Amino acid sequence: MNPFIITGYNSPAYFCNRKKELESLLNAVENNRHVTLFSIRKLGKTGLIHHLFYHLKKDKEISTFYIDIMPTRSLAEFVNVLGTAIIGKLDPKPLQIIKNAGKHFSHLRPQINFDPLSGSPNVSFLAQNENDTKQILSELIGYLKKQSNKNKIVIAIDEFQQIKAYKESNVEAFLRSHFQQLKNVVFIFSGSQKHMLLSMFGDARYPFYNSTELMHLSNIISKDYNKFISKKFTENKIDFPPTLIDDLLEWTYGRTFNVQFVCNKLFGLGISKIEKLHLNKIFLEILIENEALYYNLRSIVPAQQWNLLTAIAMEQGAGSLFSKEFINKYKMGATSTVKRSVEGLLNKELIYEENNKYYVNDVFFSRWLETHK
Ligand SMILES: Nc1ncnc2c1ncn2[C@@H]1O[C@H](COP(=O)(O)OP(=O)(O)O)[C@@H](O)[C@H]1O
Numbered sequence: 001m002n003p004f005i006i007t008g009y010n011s012p013a014y015f016c017n018r019k020k021e022l023e024s025l026l027n028a029v030e031n032n033r034h035v036t037l038f039s040i041r042k043l044g045k046t047g048l049i050h051h052l053f054y055h056l057k058k059d060k061e062i063s064t065f066y067i068d069i070m071p072t073r074s075l076a077e078f079v080n081v082l083g084t085a086i087i088g089k090l091d092p093k094p095l096q097i098i099k100n101a102g103k104h105f106s107h108l109r110p111q112i113n114f115d116p117l118s119g120s121p122n123v124s125f126l127a128q129n130e131n132d133t134k135q136i137l138s139e140l141i142g143y144l145k146k147q148s149n150k151n152k153i154v155i156a157i158d159e160f161q162q163i164k165a166y167k168e169s170n171v172e173a174f175l176r177s178h179f180q181q182l183k184n185v186v187f188i189f190s191g192s193q194k195h196m197l198l199s200m201f202g203d204a205r206y207p208f209y210n211s212t213e214l215m216h217l218s219n220i221i222s223k224d225y226n227k228f229i230s231k232k233f234t235e236n237k238i239d240f241p242p243t244l245i246d247d248l249l250e251w252t253y254g255r256t257f258n259v260q261f262v263c264n265k266l267f268g269l270g271i272s273k274i275e276k277l278h279l280n281k282i283f284l285e286i287l288i289e290n291e292a293l294y295y296n297l298r299s300i301v302p303a304q305q306w307n308l309l310t311a312i313a314m315e316q317g318a319g320s321l322f323s324k325e326f327i328n329k330y331k332m333g334a335t336s337t338v339k340r341s342v343e344g345l346l347n348k349e350l351i352y353e354e355n356n357k358y359y360v361n362d363v364f365f366s367r368w369l370e371t372h373k
């Protein structure tokens with residue numbers, strides 16, 4: 001088995017470090033503190049939640065629920081996802097979900113749908129209108145309240161900022177007032193949109209203000225990642241010198257998904273000694289595989305924005321985008337144009353800002369841009 005997981009979570013053996021983060025989360029759960037977990041994309045938030053749940057599952061007194069609300073567009077869909085997770089926990093088989101819904105909830109009228117592509121069944125709850133939706137949620141909350149009298153419950157809601165985009169009004173206040181009724185339930189709200197999450201939880205004008213502990217996830221420390229990678233290759237009798245692992249970590253900017261992906265491919269070569277030429281081969285292969293996507297983007301993104309994007313990739317953490325020096329170096333035109341381009345790129349989530357520096361969001365794309373200026 002390839003020890004470098006690139007989708008989902010397997011077990012601690014395939015998970016690098018995050019010891020301190022795990023400890024803080026365990027402590028928060030134990031002491032009933034809610035947590036907001038945030039970082040840029042693909043750094044390991046979802047992985048960390050599953051890692052936490054793996055450890056919590058040893059404790060029979062704690063029930064865990066994970067929902068990813070990225071695909072949801074409304075409170076009605078949120079309720080479907082939450083309801084399916086809760087009832088699915090009793091018994092995940094679709095028919096049993098329907099039975100259990102009838103048994104435990106009076107307002108839930110479940111329906112089985114079959115995904116037209118995969119053919120796999122999923123359950124949704126028929127809500128005719130907003131009122132129905134709110135009733136169903138109240139019922140689910142009531143159920144959680146009852147359950148949490150018996151044992152602690154941890155609910156992780158991934159990509160939580162998505163509720164900002166729901167079409168119903170006052171969703172935040174509505175959810176907050178319901179969640180607040182739950183005393184023995186710990187919530188972990190996770191997401192990639194730092195600014196949005198920080199305003200939801202850190203701005204006194206919003207309902208979730210000050211209701212959680214904020215936890216920012218950073219890169220896995222290079223030294224630890226180097227050791228982890230080295231160990232996995234050594235265990236499989238593959239020689240991968242630590243200095244080359246450092247090169248890999250640098251090329252991927254230590255971004256978890258990208259590190260895992262390159263390691264997965266290197267492992268897949270099935271050779272017993274990894275040399276610089278193999279690294280370069282994989283780097284090139286990845287860029288070529290994605291190239292069609294990048295060219296497509298180039299045809300969509302306005303030229304000014306594309307130029308700025310390239311400049312940001314070249315600078316690897318561009319600071320003063322509006323300085324004369326930067327503007328002259330990359331022939332960016334007027335300051336106002338740069339400002340507009342920054343906005344455009346941030347909105348498209350092609351770049352992100354951290355500590356007043358700008359970065360291209362996708363590491364492989366960033367590396368490609370550098371070589372196609
Ligand atoms: N500590 C870790 N060790 C090894 N792989 C990890 C670790 N954290 C995350 N991953 C892997 O990295 C990829 C991206 O992580 P994910 O948790 O999906 O990021 P996020 O939720 O922040 O976007 C996933 O494929 C996951 O399996």
Ligand SMILES: [Mg+2]
Nearest residue numbers: 045046047158
């Ligand atoms: Mg995630």
